[in-house]
Amino acid sequence: MLFPALAFLTLFLVLPLGITLYKSFLASPVLLRPDDYFGLANYLYIAKTGIYIEIILRTLRICAFVVVFTILLSYPTAFIFRRYARLGGGSAMLILSFPMLAGPLVVVLGWMILLADGGPINSWMMWLGITSKPIEILRSETAIIISLVQFTLPFAVLNIYNALTQIEPHLIEAARSLGAPPLRRFWHITLPLSLPGVLSAAIITFSLAISSFIAPAYLGGGTKLVLTTLISETMLGSYDLAMASTIAVVLLVFSLAVVIAMNTALARPAGRR
Amino acid sequence: MKGRALWTNLGAALWLALIYLYVLGPAVVVIIGSFNTATSFPSDFEGFTLGWYAQLAEHGEFLDALFVSIQIGFIAAFIGSIVGIPVALALARYEFRLKGAITAFIMAPLILPQIVLGMAMLQLLTAVQLPATFAGLALIHAVFVMPYVVRAMLSCLAGLNPSVSEAAASLGANAWQRFLLITLPITRAGIMAGFIFAFIMSFINLPLSLFLTTPTSTTLPIRMFAYMESRIDPFIAAVGSLTVIAVIAGSFFIEKVLKVRLLA
Numbered sequence: 001m002l003f004p005a006l007a008f009l010t011l012f013l014v015l016p017l018g019i020t021l022y023k024s025f026l027a028s029p030v031l032l033r034p035d036d037y038f039g040l041a042n043y044l045y046i047a048k049t050g051i052y053i054e055i056i057l058r059t060l061r062i063c064a065f066v067v068v069f070t071i072l073l074s075y076p077t078a079f080i081f082r083r084y085a086r087l088g089g090g091s092a093m094l095i096l097s098f099p100m101l102a103g104p105l106v107v108v109l110g111w112m113i114l115l116a117d118g119g120p121i122n123s124w125m126m127w128l129g130i131t132s133k134p135i136e137i138l139r140s141e142t143a144i145i146i147s148l149v150q151f152t153l154p155f156a157v158l159n160i161y162n163a164l165t166q167i168e169p170h171l172i173e174a175a176r177s178l179g180a181p182p183l184r185r186f187w188h189i190t191l192p193l194s195l196p197g198v199l200s201a202a203i204i205t206f207s208l209a210i211s212s213f214i215a216p217a218y219l220g221g222g223t224k225l226v227l228t229t230l231i232s233e234t235m236l237g238s239y240d241l242a243m244a245s246t247i248a249v250v251l252l253v254f255s256l257a258v259v260i261a262m263n264t265a266l267a268r269p270a271g272r273r
Numbered sequence: 274m275k276g277r278a279l280w281t282n283l284g285a286a287l288w289l290a291l292i293y294l295y296v297l298g299p300a301v302v303v304i305i306g307s308f309n310t311a312t313s314f315p316s317d318f319e320g321f322t323l324g325w326y327a328q329l330a331e332h333g334e335f336l337d338a339l340f341v342s343i344q345i346g347f348i349a350a351f352i353g354s355i356v357g358i359p360v361a362l363a364l365a366r367y368e369f370r371l372k373g374a375i376t377a378f379i380m381a382p383l384i385l386p387q388i389v390l391g392m393a394m395l396q397l398l399t400a401v402q403l404p405a406t407f408a409g410l411a412l413i414h415a416v417f418v419m420p421y422v423v424r425a426m427l428s429c430l431a432g433l434n435p436s437v438s439e440a441a442a443s444l445g446a447n448a449w450q451r452f453l454l455i456t457l458p459i460t461r462a463g464i465m466a467g468f469i470f471a472f473i474m475s476f477i478n479l480p481l482s483l484f485l486t487t488p489t490s491t492t493l494p495i496r497m498f499a500y501m502e503s504r505i506d507p508f509i510a511a512v513g514s515l516t517v518i519a520v521i522a523g524s525f526f527i528e529k530v531l532k533v534r535l536l537a
Binding site: 097211 | 315386387392477483494501514
C-alpha cells in the first residue's frame, strides 16, 4: 500500500530535487568557467558576494521576526479559545483560517490596498496623529513581516490550541486547591506543558515564512529580495539554471536545518524544566 | 470577584476582535473593493457596482486560466487520492519499520518551498527533453496535494473501529471485498474531503506553477499575479473575491457537511 506513494514521490520529488542538486554544481554562465566544470564554484560565489549574503540574512531576519510575532500573538489567542472552549472547536477556528484557505495571493492583494501610500492604514495613522504625512510601508521588510504574521497566525493558533487541550484539567485544579494563584498556575503548569505546541507552531511558522513567495514578491517591491524571489529573478530574469539551482539548494538547506533542529528540540522528553 | 471576571471577559473579547480584524481584514478589503466604482486603488468607496464582476466575461484570458486551474486541480486531486489513500490506510492500520521516517517523507511536500518544487519539476522535464508542461504542472501539483489527502483520510480513520474489517475478514471476505464493501463506504467522507481540500490547495497555489506555465497553460493565480504586476484595481479584487468565496464554500462543506476536520 506504500509502494505507489513512495514510487510517485521518488520519481516526481526526489529525482527532480536530485537533478537540481546536480545542476547546482555546474558553473553559472556569470562565472565564465569551462563548459565541463563540475564543482562548488556557485556556492563559493554566493558566499563571497555581498548581495547574496545580504539576501540570505534578510530572509533569516524576516523569518525570525515572523516566528516571534506570530507566537506572541497566537499564544493568547489559543489560550482564550481554550478558556472559552465553546469558541475553539468549531466555527471560530474555521473563520480564523479563512486567509490560509483563501490563499496568499488574495491576502497580499488586500495588504497592497491597505498599506498603499495613500491607503487606509496611512490615513488612519494620520488621523490618529501617529504620523503627519504618509509613510512608505509598502516596499519594506515591515510590510512583508506584517503580511506573513497575519498569514501564519491561524496555523500557529491551531498548534498551540491543540497543545493546550492536551493538558489535564485536574493538574490545574490540584494547583488551585493547593492555593496557587492564577499567574503561578500558568507559569508552572500551563506554560511548560504547552511548550511542545509552541515549538511545533514555531516550526510550521518558520517553514511557511521561508517558503513564502507572493508576500516578498509584491510587498518587498522588487528591491527587498529574499531567497524565493531571488530564485524567480534568477530564472525569469537571466534563465541561469545553475545559479537558480544553487540558491534553491541553499534555501532547502536553511529551511531543513532549522526545521530539523527545532524538531530535535521537540523530540526531547517533555516536561523537563 | 464578579467585576474582575467581567474585565477578563472584556479583555479577551477585545483581544479576539483585534486578532480577527488583523487576520480577516485584508480579505475583507479585497471583497469590499471589488464592489467599488473607483477605477484604481487606493481609493475611498465611491459607489456600489457589480460591473467589475461583469467585466470578467470580457477577459477571456482569465476564463481560460480558470479552466486550466480547474483541470489541473482535478487531475492533481485525483492522482493525489489514488496515491495518497492507500498510504493513509497503511499508516492508520499497521505498524511497520521506519514508519516515522516514511510519514515524514510523505508529508515533506508540505514543508518544502513550492517555488523549489516547481523549478525542480522543470529541471526533470528538461532532463528527459519533454516540454510537456501541462503534464508537469499537473504532476507537481499532485505531489504537493497528496499530503492533504493523506491528512484528511487519517483524520477520518482516527475515529474508526478496525474490528469491523477484521470481522469481515474472519467471515471470509478477501482484501478487495473488504476495501470495496467496508473501508470505502465508511471512509467516503474522508475521501471526498481529501479530494476537495487537495483541489483547493492546488487551485490557489501560485509558486508551484511559476516556471511551468506556457501561453496555453496558464493557471488562474499566475494570470492574477501577472495582472497585479501592472495594476491593482477593483477588477482583480473581483477575481480574487470569487476565488475566496468558492474556496470558503468548499471548506465549509468539508467541515460542516462531511464533518471532517481539516484543521486538526
